[in-house]
């Protein structure tokens with residue numbers, strides 16, 4: 001077994017796909033702390049205060065056994081209000097929320113229409129469910145429409161997308177997708193990981209069965225909420241295996257997420273700044289003739305093709321004092337290795353100008 005593992009690792013090295021852990025240092029260019037709230041003093045204060053107040057700092061069990069706490073239930077009510085949904089259920093990570101949601105609500109007779117750029121957690125949840133899968137080319141609604149038309153069988157039809165795609169920075173046309181759902185009697189599931197806190201949460205139309213809001217990105221905390229109807233929440237409590245069979249996070253984490261939610265609600269200035277900086281960087285890249293795909297958000301992929309090229313760009317930027325890593329297959333399709341710039345509200349246009357200088361020099 002170990003020889004087999006060593007051979008696989010050697011293969012990754014040969015393909016410039018070997019990954020290793022580093023402690024990032026320098027000016028953050030790939031952090032998901034979009035609003036720059038991760039070191040906010042109020043969060044630190046709240047976490048220590050809650051840890052001191054609570055009788056215990058461990059949750060001691062699954063939410064269904066000894067791990068529940070009123071802090072979690074209060075938080076779920078508040079988050080549902082924020083997300084303009086009837087109910088919310090918290091999972092210890094976005095990965096677990098997607099896997100728990102999709103693996104429990106989909107049945108083998110259902111057909112799932114999944115965008116080709118969907119996050120691994122969505123893919124894994126769909127795979128675990130055993131439902132029939134149609135992977136449609138990224139945002140190709142004509143293809144999707146044909147596939148919906150051709151889908152037969154007894155089960156339900158469910159379309160799964162991200163509202164802002166994590167590696168492309170483009171947006172799913174949610175209105176058009178809702179219209180397709182209406183025409184083909186389908187449901188929509190939306191992963192809002194990269195929109196949560198950055199954009200106002202909208203009440204979604206009737207065909208939207210569930211939305212997943214992660215808290216480890218703009219919300220500067222951890223975990224994720226699945227939001228939807230009360231029935232969905234109760235179903236997940238009873239069927240979502242990552243929820244049922246996993247130890248709950250400690251209650252002070254609920255205090256952290258709650259304070260993060262408050263900060264996010266107040267962070268209008270940071271949201272505006274994030275929007276302006278992102279627009280600036282997108283324009284500078286495009287003016288310089290660089291390929292940033294169809295990005296329309298704070299996630300800006302500089303697509304450079306080969307793994308080697310991506311590593312070269314990341315190396316040059318890190319030598320210039322920036323924290324950024326190359327994104328390579330299998331995270332993105334082969335031949336589309338990239339630097340994924342995620343803008344955050346703490347950057348300045350001067351920082352972004354320097355980025356342009358370094359990249360242009362290459």
Ligand SMILES: Cc1ncc(COP(=O)(O)O)c(C=O)c1O
Pocket residue numbers: 093094095096098119121162166191193194214215216222223224
């Ligand atoms: C689109 C998307 N969904 C889900 C997740 C998983 O969230 P978490 O990091 O909280 O597990 C991520 C995280 O990277 C993501 O980008």
